[in-house]
Amino acid sequence: MSVLTATAPMDLEQRHGAGGYPSRGITLTHGRGARVEDSTGRTYVDCVAGHGAACLGHAHPAWTRALTRQGDLLVSCPTSFGSEVRGRLLERLAEVTGFERFFLCNSGTEAVEAAIKYARSATGRSRIVAAKRGFHGRTLGALSATWEPRYRRPFEPLIPGVAHIPFGDLEAAAQALDSEVAALIVEPIQGEGGVRVPDDDYLPGLRNLCDAHGILWVVDEVQTGFGRAGSWLAHHHWLDGSPGQATDGPDLAALGKGIAGGFPMGALAIRRGLPPFAAGSHGSTFGGNPLACAVSSATLDTLEQEDLITRSRELGEWALDRLRQDLTGQTAVREIRGMGLMIGVELRQRSGRLLSRLAEDGILALSAGPTVARLLPPLVIDEGDWRWVIERVVEHIRGLDAP
Numbered sequence: 001m002s003v004l005t006a007t008a009p010m011d012l013e014q015r016h017g018a019g020g021y022p023s024r025g026i027t028l029t030h031g032r033g034a035r036v037e038d039s040t041g042r043t044y045v046d047c048v049a050g051h052g053a054a055c056l057g058h059a060h061p062a063w064t065r066a067l068t069r070q071g072d073l074l075v076s077c078p079t080s081f082g083s084e085v086r087g088r089l090l091e092r093l094a095e096v097t098g099f100e101r102f103f104l105c106n107s108g109t110e111a112v113e114a115a116i117k118y119a120r121s122a123t124g125r126s127r128i129v130a131a132k133r134g135f136h137g138r139t140l141g142a143l144s145a146t147w148e149p150r151y152r153r154p155f156e157p158l159i160p161g162v163a164h165i166p167f168g169d170l171e172a173a174a175q176a177l178d179s180e181v182a183a184l185i186v187e188p189i190q191g192e193g194g195v196r197v198p199d200d201d202y203l204p205g206l207r208n209l210c211d212a213h214g215i216l217w218v219v220d221e222v223q224t225g226f227g228r229a230g231s232w233l234a235h236h237h238w239l240d241g242s243p244g245q246a247t248d249g250p251d252l253a254a255l256g257k258g259i260a261g262g263f264p265m266g267a268l269a270i271r272r273g274l275p276p277f278a279a280g281s282h283g284s285t286f287g288g289n290p291l292a293c294a295v296s297s298a299t300l301d302t303l304e305q306e307d308l309i310t311r312s313r314e315l316g317e318w319a320l321d322r323l324r325q326d327l328t329g330q331t332a333v334r335e336i337r338g339m340g341l342m343i344g345v346e347l348r349q350r351s352g353r354l355l356s357r358l359a360e361d362g363i364l365a366l367s368a369g370p371t372v373a374r375l376l377p378p379l380v381i382d383e384g385d386w387r388w389v390i391e392r393v394v395e396h397i398r399g400l401d402a403p
């Protein structure tokens, strides 16, 4: 046994990791479906799911089969060579998202970077408008569109010409958008910023405003995509998503997280009628890697075959109804929000105490800003487990009100 293996994994991470993440004090070892186990043998229902990425949960047989099969065939194939598995994935992505072309990359933040570069080069303009409380990633371009000052300040100056407007406010958008703006970037439902669902007229209104000024409209569907919000992409709740020919949808979409069920992957989706990137103007060593493509195809197929998007919508509606009913009049609660299996409970206090009590009970959940507790379970979560999670959330919130 090496000297290193004698040290607890969490200590090794503390010693050699670069930091940046507060530790939850739990070391996860394995999982199946929506259940995970820690190094002490304790089981949890996983409502973190890799920050929403593991839409099929852990060790789904179709996902694992796709990964091992492809690993046995071909592990690398740069985009300058053809790849059957990549071609098939691109076709499937066009079918389910309504967009026509896709730049494949490795994370959500890279998809947003690609969107910014695309918008700048396609419009010849440089200004970007994004939303307050919006989150778009941590690389410098995406961070410039991200709002949270705590994330931005240590790294300033960021890219110039980025303005933030209140989310959900069409008047503010009308004032900020003009013919010098290259792109408007918004999440269709804000995730990290507190699980905020806009009014029904918001996204169609943004489409009209962008049309009026020749602005490219980018939806950041990194968190909301691939069934998380109860439709293939969340904006499909409000706008056309017909395969390959959406007429009134966004121009570009940043995709990530659930696109490959937890395998690192992102994509920039480009609407029909817009040109591809000019040759040589953008690229990525690992983007479109055959392993990621095989796993992503298996993820999309499984979402469809197991009807998991309907399931996300129905389990989400049930949970929202239940939480709203059972928590009526509870002074600890400010608001309950969500769509599909993306649920946020905004408290009148910091969410840390609730999250710790849930973890003690065997439920892993996460925050979305200081006062919002967020549930992002795998879409395959067992109905009994989901009912139990919601019952425990209700019980613990009632406990927060107790004297």
Ligand SMILES: Cc1ncc(COP(=O)(O)O)c(C=O)c1O
Residues within 6 Å of the ligand: 051, 107, 108, 109, 110, 112, 135, 136, 137, 138, 187, 191, 192, 220, 221, 222, 223, 224, 256, 257
């Ligand atoms: C809406 C949104 N955009 C972008 C990102 C960045 O994705 P990644 O962490 O894969 O770079 C995230 C991550 O949480 C996100 O929620």
